Amino acid sequence: MNKRIPRALFALVSAGLLVAGCTPAPKENKIADPGTAVSGTVELWHFFTEREAAAIDDVLKDFSAGHPNIKVTVKPGQDDSKVTQAIGAGNGPDIGLSYSTDIVGKFCSSGAWVDLNPYIARDKLDLDKLNATTRSYTEFGGKRCAMPFLADAYGMYYNKDLFAKAGLTTPPKTLDELTEYAKKLTVRNPDGSLKTVGFLPLYDFYENAAAHLAPATGAKWLTADGKSAVGADPGWKTLLTWQKNLVDWYGYDALTKFKASLGDEFSADNAFQKGQVAINIDAEYRLAFLSDQSPDLKYGVAPIPTTDPARYGGGYVTGNIVGISKNARNPEAAWELIKYLTTDDKAVVKLAGLLKNVPTTTTAIADPGLNADQNFKAFIDIFNNPNSMTSPPSKSGPAYQETFGQFLTGYQSGKVADLNQGLAEADKQINSVMSLGG
């Protein structure tokens, strides 16, 4: 027998063991007794930059004034993958602040962010002070590993000048009305191409993701056991059929050509801001862009139109989240800071005002200063509405939404002949992709 083979095998096995040995093991997390004094340094990583990072610093100054024994060090501009890699390597910050609820399932189930329930119970924190939707997207599998750090509410923007030109005075409330309005508001060039579009229904346009439109029909993503529900839930079929009818009225190619000519979503050339699209799905953060880049635009904000009038008033809700890393060197100080940022009404109101996002505590939501702007108030109303929906956390993150997104782009272009069969196939694909990680 060749002597090199056992040697090579030995080397391979040794290297494999070394690799396995270098993988961090879980750490036990113990919490302090009630009333224990908290001090020391706490490190916060967040994704904000420039003006928004300065807003965070401003609020952290307030925290430091009230907690002189806790020193906060901040690392701005850190996205989820950097936080994940740092935690995986056994390092990372005490606190991570993420822009996406997509990581909740993974961070809760893996223990990358610790369960906050023991801290909440110890400090007798009343979670009912938090908006119900935000509570739902910050926990997974019975673990609350995150707290909501401001929120985004999605509704419908409409251009009042274009409405007036078309003889329309109020925003559409049902999907049928939306279709009717979209047709009335659409203007074509002499050659038949689109000049102004009433409502651009393509799923890959700006914020038209399926999740943002799902509240229109109340369509559900997942079953109770975490499997895909898109094939079984009738809400999806209703939404998709409505959207496809509108796409076909415009003509898919005409819409695609029109969409290709539009500016970037987060630039001053945004199609709604330029009056190229009369009705648009977007969140409250657009208000800051509008006042900065399109101060002369006359617009209004309304909830997402629905199929059932009883469901009217809501929209899509998501938000930033914040949690304590399993590698945190000072979890008690980390919790103290998280508690301040997410449950101290004054801090939450200040953050909402500076970052132009929706506050998450019931007291902060009712703040008269934030409600003074009618358009911002419209988003607060959407946020408070019980018909508002969010995307459920999943261990595989956004896999179910993105897999369905692939199906939707094919469907709207006419590649799916039988919707029922297509949705059943989409179910299989989603379940398959969700199981890739085991």
Added chain:
Amino acid sequence: MTGTSLRRGATTFSFVAPALLGIAIFFVYPLISAIYFSFTEFDLLSVPRWVGPENYRRMAEDPFLLQAVRNTLWMVVVFVPVRILGAIGLSMLLVQLKRGAGFFRTIFYLPALVPPVAATIAFVYLLKPGTGPVNHVLEMIGIDGPLWFNSPAWAKPSLVLLGLWAIGDLMIIFLAAVLGVPESLYEAASLDGANAWHRFRSITLPTIRPVILFAAVTGVIYTLQYFDQAAVAGSIAGGQATVGAGISQSFGYPEGSTFTYPLWLYTVGFRYSALGYANALAIVLFVVALAVTVILLRRAKAFSGEES
């Protein structure tokens, strides 16, 4: 073994030791890690769980793998030959220049210095239907320009166009090879009555064959890992350039036409936390790249009848 030969061996080893250490740390260890993780369920945050060949078996059920493979193969089959042919053609033209050769060589090489992300962004805006200058120029001469990066049929050809624009890196190697062909061979062939095509086919091509092989091997390896330009083009053309979250929603835009194998690997690993499966995809990519390289080298040897 004598003391002298031992010393000589130690000296030799000390010279190669840094390189060996580098290879061990930066190639062998990551490779073995990837092989190990490809047999586990791993999310980067918890301890990996050994699952045997399960990740490789899952590939059969992966609904997006075929699409990603198809797009990557398209790029390998079209992108690599087009760039090689373009670089050979350009270098042949440049060697003909009597005056201003240095200027034109610089001009054609310059795009290769532009970072891929910046070049892709510029290309998307140049080719943007409606507002981009390219379609305006086409319109002026009566041509209704395509949707380029916004069309499923034109998105990949647009990426090839981008690769062709940045052909300078390959062009400079072919230029050196073409300039290295002995002039006496051309003179002899001309005396025998060979025309330009005959001279190219019978003298230039055989002489630069090792360079063509090099370009083919490195081109295939590069294209199998094609990521940056496809990711940026999809995001920018989709109109969601600055969105931090949900980047993979714009991967493959439009309609999955630019969705390459490495984009899927990245999405699965870093968006869906299936690092074990992503490692299995990476190992398959490595094996395919290795196999293609070996095949190309063997075929080249068979053609030339000598060591390549």
